[in-house]
Structure formats: C-alpha cells, structure tokens
Amino acid sequence: MKSVLIAEDHPVVRAAVTLVLEKEGFKRIHEAASVGEALSILREHTVDLVILDLVMPGGNGLDVLERIKSNQWKCVVLVFTSLDPLFFQERCMRAGALAYVSKTNNLGQLHKAVQAVDAGYTYFAQLPAGSLDTVQQSERQMIDNLSNRKLTILQYLARGVKNKEIAELMHLSHKTVSTYKTRLIEKLRLNSAVHLRDFAIRNHLI
Template identity: 50%
Template sequence: MSSALIVDDHPVVVAAVKLVLETQGYTQIHVASRGVDVVPMIREHTPELIVLDLKLEGMSGLEVLERIRAIGLSCKVVIFTSSEPVHYLPRCRRAGAMAYVTKSAQLQQLQSAIKAVRSGYTFFPEMPDASVGQFDMQSNERALIDLLSDRELHILVQLAHGKPNKLIASEMNLSHKTVSTYKTRLMMKLGMGSLVLLRELAKRNQLL
C-alpha cells in the first residue's frame, strides 16, 4: 500500500492535498502540523512521499528537509508552499527535495509534481533571471540573502513579521540570547540599521 505524509498546519490545505494524494492511489495518508514531529512520523510510518510546507512554526520546512537528509531517511519530498521560489527553491533542491509547487498554482500542478516524483523525476518551475529588469540594489540584496543559513533566513522572516525575540525563541526552542545573537548577526550581514529596514528588505525580496 502506498503511504504519504502531509506536513502543513492549515486544515483546508491538508484536505485539498489529501484529495490529490487519494487520486494518485495513496491509501495511507498521515498528517503532521509541526516540523518537530516529522522525523518521528517518518520512522513510525515510513511514507514513500512527503508533501512539505516551508512555513511551519518552530522548526521550518527547510530545517525539516535538512534533518531528513542528514539522518539519511529514505523518502521523496514535494515542497508545497506559499513561499516564493526565488530564495527557497535552490535551497530545497540542494537539501534533496524533488519538486517545488507554490500554493498559488492550480492543484493540477501539485498532481503533476507528485506523478513526476513518483516516477523518479524532479519537478521544478523555471527560475527567472534575477538580474533582468531589477535594480542593482535588489540584486545585491538577493545575493546577500542567498548567503544566509537556513536558520538565519527563517529568523529573518520571523523578525520581519514583527515577532518579538522571546516568541521566536519559544517557537524554535532556542534561548532568548541565541535569537538576539542571530538578530545582531543578520543586521550586520544585511547592512540593516533597524527592524523597519529589515522588514522593507524582506518585502522587496518577496520573503513576506
């Protein structure tokens, strides 16, 4: 019997993905809403396919993907997320994902991605040239963002959403001091003097 794991914290999305998986013949479909639960569920249910959102509280989808690869667990991963691919797709690809579909696309695209991955192929949208029609400043910003670690990128997005350090620390199971250090490091790496500027940078680069 074919088994799959959906990792998403939105019930409507989970229901839609379940329907797609069922049409593809998956009979055992499990659901996780938190990144921290994924590895234990993979070990328990050994799903052949994982449909993974990147925007998860605490452990991000990228960190989940990295952990799956680091541990050497055998499963095919389809990213299904609202995160824009410009910064995330290359990271997901490097971390071992086999497909990337945005939630703004038709569900038929998710279905096509699952079919491709199940047959051993990858499914990634074409990436536009980041330098075409953009200001040099934004191109430089994207280059700086690409140099951030997955965890730094996750914390950048949380800060840009206006979350206080203590809440980020609680959700990520980190100390307040650690998050504060990440925040300082981000400001230095990106050349931002305030959280307002950090948020503007995130908006310009489709991180929000």
Template identity: 45%
Template structure:
C-alpha cells in the first residue's frame, strides 16, 4: 500500500483529498497545515507520495519541495494548488515536483495524477510548461518568472497584507532580509511603490 502525506492549510481540501485517496487504496499516514511540520513528518513517516500546496505557512510549498529534494528521500511530490499553472508549473518541475494539479479543476484529477506519479511518470499541464498563455498580462508574467522562489514567496505574503515582521516570522528570516527582498522585487518588477507591487500580485492572482 502506498503511503501518503498531505500538506495543505485548508482543512476542507485535506479532508476531501484524504477521502479520495483512501478509496483508491492509499494509506494517509499524516497531514499538516504548514511547511515546517510537513518536512518533519516527511522525514519521520517516509511516505511514498506527498501532496503539497504552495501557499502554506511556516515555509511555503516551493521551499518545502526544495528541502525535501535536498534530503534525498525516496518520495514523489505532487503539487495541488490554487496558484496559476502558467506561473508555477515550470517552477515546480524545476524544483523537483513530479506532478502539478490545479485546485480549480476536478479534484478527481488528483487521483489520476497520484497514480501516474507513484508509477514513475510526471503529470503536468501540457500548455503551461513551454509558454505563459492563460496569464492575463504576459508582460507581468515574464517579470514574475524572473523572480527566485524566495522572492515570489515574499511577494505573495505582501499581497496578503502581511507586514515585514509577519513575513520575517513566517519565513524564519530577519526584518532586514525582508526589506532586501522588497527592494529586489521593486527593481525586478519595475515598480516604484509597494502599492504597485501588491496590485501586480493581485492582478496575477498571487495574493
């Protein structure tokens, strides 16, 4: 039986995914709502499959994915997220994810993706790995694609209205580091104010 760990900060999603996967014969060995506990549980429980959201507290999903890959544990990671595939699918693939499913589609797709992933295949949206179609503002998308994973995480938290201190606490960084990231974001996204940064993030569903 395949062992599964679910990392998602939405209880309803965790409940739905757990029910679906158990019906398909997966054993859900753990679930958590944050990235920090997710890494600890992955190391202790050694699941075959991790279903991971991107926008989660205490280490975002991309950082969790990077750390899991660095540990070299024999597990597959399937991203299940509400974030735009056109902005995140390639980034997740490069970070080591085996699959990517949008929460905006049919949740049954998670089962198909999970089966493919544990069988050794990859499962990604075909139209999002080679281009940025589907993004309303492609100029925005090109600039956003230039951001590092950490910069992207800071941008998302800023768009959610968090203060520098809140972001620093959630990412285990200093206030000075967050200020540096904000400066980089202003430069890379060709913005002059924090308001412009937040507008861009929300325009691209990053908030």
C-alpha cells in the first residue's frame, strides 16, 4: 500500500494535493503543517513519497531534505513550492529531491511529477540558459555557496523575523543567529542588514 506525506502549511493546498494523490492510488496520506510535524511523521511511519514545500514554519523544506538524507529514510521527495526553480531546483537536486514542481503551474504538472517518480523517474523543469544577467549570476553563485542553514536564516531575516524568533524556530541560541547574520552580510557583500531584504527579493528567495 502506497503511503505519502504532504508537508505543506496551507490547508487549501494540502486538500488540492490530496485529490491528486488519491487519483494516483495513494491510500495512506499523512499531513504536516511544519518542519517539526513532518520529521515526527517520518520518524514514526514508513513513507514512500514526500510532497514537500520549501517554505514552512520551523525551518524550511531544505531542512527536511537534509534530515531524510542523513537518516537514510527510504522515501522519494517531490518538491512542490512557490519558490522559483531557477534559484532552488539545483539545490534541491543536490539534497536528494527527485522532482521539482512550481505552484504557479496547474495541478496537471503535479500529476505528471507524481506519476514520474512513482515509476522511478525524475521530474525537473528545463531552465532557460543565459536567463540571468551578470550581477544575478554573481549573486546566485554566492547563494549556491551558502549552507542550507544560512539560506534559511537569510530567508527569515529578509521576511523581517527577529533574531530571537529565528533562534526559537531553529532551536539555536540568540548569539548563534546574530553570528550567522553578521557572516551573511559579509559573505553576500552587503553594506548592512537593511539590504538583506532587497537581496532576497532580487534573487527570488522570498
């Protein structure tokens, strides 16, 4: 019997994904609205497929991908997110995802992706070559060199989340988050924390 986990914090999206999965024959469907819930389900249940959003409370989908890989959980991951594949697809591939579908597409793409991974294939968007200008290419290289944890903290900071809240969400100390913040500003060659949001928006990170 096929088992699946939908890791997505929006109930309406979970309901739509559930309809797709039921049509594809999945009988046991688990749901998680946060990174913590997703990891608990993966620890407690055998799951064949994970439909994973990259933007969730308690971290992000990249954290879940890392834990799946480090724990060697035998499940296939299909990323279903609003984040631009141009900036996130390759990172997800490196982390072990076998498919990447943008929420801007209709659900037909999700159907095809589920069918592909269920049959043992991958499903990724064909990205346009030369679509980034020189500045964005340079910035994308800097982003690619960030660890998943640094990228998650950058996204939180860019959304205006305070250091203390980030520390609680990611189970880190306030001092550690402050250190990451300082290093991010240096690594991304920004003048101050004020420019983190502009950088994130320009590179489709939020």
